[in-house]
Amino acid sequence: MSTPGSNDSAALLEVEHLEMWFPVRQGTAGGKRGQVHAVDDVSFAVAEGETLGLVGESGCGKTTLARCVVRLLQPSAGTVRFRGDDITSLGSRALRPYRAKMQIVFQDPRGSLNPRKRVSQIIGAALELDAGGGSKQDRVRKLLDQVGLNPEHASRFPHEFSGGQRQRIGVARALAVNPQLIVLDEPVSALDVSIQAQVINLLDDLQEQLGLSYIFVAHDLSVVRHVSDRIAVMYLGKVVELSAAEELYTRPVHPYTQSLLASIPIADPELSRSRVRQVARGELPSPVDPPPGCRFHTRCPGATDICRQVEPPLTVYPGGHEAACHHPLNVSASDLAGARRSPAASRSAGPDTPTAPGAVAADWTPTGT
Amino acid sequence: MTALLEVEDLDVSFRTEEGVVRAVDHVSFSLQRGELLGIVGESGSGKSVTALSLMGLSRGPNASFSGRVMFGDLDLLTAAERQLERVRGRRIAMIFQDPMTALNPVHRVGDQIVEQIREHEGVSRRRALDRAVELLDRVGIPRARDRARAYPHEFSGGMRQRVMIAMALSCSPEILIADEPTTALDVTTQAQILAEIDKLRRDSGVGVILITHDLGVIADVADRVVVMYAGRVVEQGSLADIFYDPRHPYTWGLLGSVPRLDRARPARLPTIPGSPPSLLHPPAGCHFAPRCAWRFEACSGVPELSADDPEHTEHLGRCWLPLGLARARRVVDGSIGLPVAAAGDRAGTSSTA
Numbered sequence: 235m236s237t238p239g240s241n242d243s244a245a246l247l248e249v250e251h252l253e254m255w256f257p258v259r260q261g262t263a264g265g266k267r268g269q270v271h272a273v274d275d276v277s278f279a280v281a282e283g284e285t286l287g288l289v290g291e292s293g294c295g296k297t298t299l300a301r302c303v304v305r306l307l308q309p310s311a312g313t314v315r316f317r318g319d320d321i322t323s324l325g326s327r328a329l330r331p332y333r334a335k336m337q338i339v340f341q342d343p344r345g346s347l348n349p350r351k352r353v354s355q356i357i358g359a360a361l362e363l364d365a366g367g368g369s370k371q372d373r374v375r376k377l378l379d380q381v382g383l384n385p386e387h388a389s390r391f392p393h394e395f396s397g398g399q400r401q402r403i404g405v406a407r408a409l410a411v412n413p414q415l416i417v418l419d420e421p422v423s424a425l426d427v428s429i430q431a432q433v434i435n436l437l438d439d440l441q442e443q444l445g446l447s448y449i450f451v452a453h454d455l456s457v458v459r460h461v462s463d464r465i466a467v468m469y470l471g472k473v474v475e476l477s478a479a480e481e482l483y484t485r486p487v488h489p490y491t492q493s494l495l496a497s498i499p500i501a502d503p504e505l506s507r508s509r510v511r512q513v514a515r516g517e518l519p520s521p522v523d524p525p526p527g528c529r530f531h532t533r534c535p536g537a538t539d540i541c542r543q544v545e546p547p548l549t550v551y552p553g554g555h556e557a558a559c560h561h562p563l564n565v566s567a568s569d570l571a572g573a574r575r576s577p578a579a580s581r582s583a584g585p586d587t588p589t590a591p592g593a594v595a596a597d598w599t600p601t602g603t
Numbered sequence: 604m605t606a607l608l609e610v611e612d613l614d615v616s617f618r619t620e621e622g623v624v625r626a627v628d629h630v631s632f633s634l635q636r637g638e639l640l641g642i643v644g645e646s647g648s649g650k651s652v653t654a655l656s657l658m659g660l661s662r663g664p665n666a667s668f669s670g671r672v673m674f675g676d677l678d679l680l681t682a683a684e685r686q687l688e689r690v691r692g693r694r695i696a697m698i699f700q701d702p703m704t705a706l707n708p709v710h711r712v713g714d715q716i717v718e719q720i721r722e723h724e725g726v727s728r729r730r731a732l733d734r735a736v737e738l739l740d741r742v743g744i745p746r747a748r749d750r751a752r753a754y755p756h757e758f759s760g761g762m763r764q765r766v767m768i769a770m771a772l773s774c775s776p777e778i779l780i781a782d783e784p785t786t787a788l789d790v791t792t793q794a795q796i797l798a799e800i801d802k803l804r805r806d807s808g809v810g811v812i813l814i815t816h817d818l819g820v821i822a823d824v825a826d827r828v829v830v831m832y833a834g835r836v837v838e839q840g841s842l843a844d845i846f847y848d849p850r851h852p853y854t855w856g857l858l859g860s861v862p863r864l865d866r867a868r869p870a871r872l873p874t875i876p877g878s879p880p881s882l883l884h885p886p887a888g889c890h891f892a893p894r895c896a897w898r899f900e901a902c903s904g905v906p907e908l909s910a911d912d913p914e915h916t917e918h919l920g921r922c923w924l925p926l927g928l929a930r931a932r933r934v935v936d937g938s939i940g941l942p943v944a945a946a947g948d949r950a951g952t953s954s955t956a
Contacts, residue, residue: 398878435872493791494791499794499797500865503823
């Protein structure tokens with residue numbers, strides 16, 4: 235492949251110290267101005283063929299981050315590199331070749347498909363950018379078949395499909411331009427459980443066949459587990475934990491991650507009712523005026539003075555598990571000795587990595603093996 | 604003990620331009636005092652229409668009903684609108700999935716609760732407001748007196764749902780119907796709200812009907828479970844019946860397709876092949892048969908909802924498979940589920956016919 239992306243040594247996507255803020259007005263007359271730091275100094279990379287899960291509660295900035303990555307939004311600061319090329323502030327014309335390499339699938343398949351266009355037109359429009367070989371109609375039929383839909387239905391309108399099928403159309407449209415990275419923004423949240431599983435298996439298959447990279451945005455840790463190689467947990471605009479997928483479930487280091495895991499109901503009454511749950515107290519503080527120090531301290535059962543004053547740096551533990559907490563859970567003395575400040579740590583974070591493990595009991599049901 | 608609510612053979616159909624949709628098809632269940640009954644099903648299963656019909660909220664020129672919904676001596680299905688008004692909000696309260704659309708955006712939440720209290724009871728504004736504040740406090744809203752003066756948009760989703768619960772409780776109802784009360788909320792908030800509902804029915808003895816698509820939620824708080832599929836009850840029984848001795852292949856499929864954090868990650872997520880049928884043209888016989896790996900000749904007829912295990916007469920299933928065979932077939936790879944069909948991951952086309 236020629237341009238874009240000639241630099242093969244770099245990761246597919248690199249995000250460095252990305253920030254996105256939006257102006258807000260407060261007060262009845264809209265006089266007082268403030269800023270929402272929706273994404274506040276976030277860094278990560280996505281390798282070829284990898285799936286990065288991006289998890290957090292509503293308002294944590296995960297969708298804003300996803301949209302900055304595919305440049306639907308212009309980041310306020312930081313850099314986004316695609317195959318080594320800085321695309322952070324490219325204009326719309328310069329972005330065009332990258333648009334074909336990075337696609338996005340939205341949560342609501344009803345809102346993201348034009349109700350007045352036939353499926354062949356919806357997918358066909360994407361083919362204008364990169365038709366590949368063969369006639370347009372052939373490509374549309376091939377794409378529909380690829381996502382498990384009947385190619386005969388190309389002339390139908392979106393409303394003639396069920397929710398799960400509409401989401402497949404969204405995936406087909408994203409695939410039309412032969413992308414390398416697809417951002418999936420809550421792709422199954424609007425679907426029924428049994429249909430969710432179908433769509434996730436489809437995404438799995440496509441990744442295997444086409445070598446795609448995914449950024450999978452979700453609020454549900456149980457769904458993310460099945461698709462992700464690595465998972466980043468966000469809280470109020472910051473990444474608080476980033477690790478290999480299974481490790482996040484067996485050994486959560488940040489109390490917020492643990493509380494997210496403990497909140498997920500288990501479809502087994504005895505197990506679900508017998509576990510002691512450490513669920514976060516209260517609710518998400520306003521992102522306009524986030525708490526000082528560690529942003530989670532207002533809800534954390536193990537918060538101490540340092541948490542209220544100093545922002546914990548994202549810290550790399552031996553094995554590559556990263557977390558930003560002064561009192562990390564599930565870490566041994568040797569983990570702590572080998573810990574160092576992550577290059578992805580926020581610049582506003584304090585200098586010191588944690589010296590002692592947290593005292594919060596790790597009492598959620600562990601993953602079976 | 605007589606039941607708080609007795610639903611017998613409830614049938615709800617709607618006339619549409621394309622034909623008659625039978626949204627609820629011979630549904631029967633009962634609710635006891637202090638009990639939490641979970642109704643679980645996917646979209647289009649008829650679970651919400653069932654709930655709305657209990658309160659006469661699905662009435663309209665194109666709707667027709669049959670069966671009985673006995674609340675004490677009153678049949679809610681045939682009760683006059685004036686009689687229903689005395690029941691709604693006061694004796695049977697309801698909370699909805701989206702608290703933003705259920706609250707009036709231009710009135711303070713305290714005033715909305717006061718209005719509700721004064722509508723049903725002749726108390727002074729001041730006393731009603733005191734009650735409202737007390738209720739907000741009880742459902743876990745901090746600084747309740749101040750927050751009563753706030754507008755709905757000043758609350759987060761979870762707090763709004765707490766306001767809805769406070770409002771629902773304002774007249775000490777005997778029954779609380781909660782239609783997907785936590786679906787729009789984050790998981791940490793969901794856990795808090797479920798705990799609140801659970802505490803409430805233990806403290807006050809209110810009977811709760813909790814409608815959800817999430818078996819995890821059911822596992823957490825329900826006492827008994829009704830599983831609905833395409834307008835029909837396919838299985839009902841105690842929590843243990845449904846989770847540990849499920850009778851119907853659809854229940855197996857549902858249990859199998861829930862991602863489980865307490866188990867090892869499978870290479871592929873188990874699914875139920877295809878998609879639910881259109882209620883305009885439902886399949887003859889068992890509605891689940893077109894998606895069922897175990898269908899056989901008998902499935903072209905409608906199975907009765909019946910108790911097949913003489914030791915568990917409260918456990919009802921609507922399936923032609925003999926009980927012994929069902930128990931043998933429901934285990935796939937060591938846990939309950941449906942076997943993966945050859946074309947299991949292709950999208951069904953039945954609903955777009």
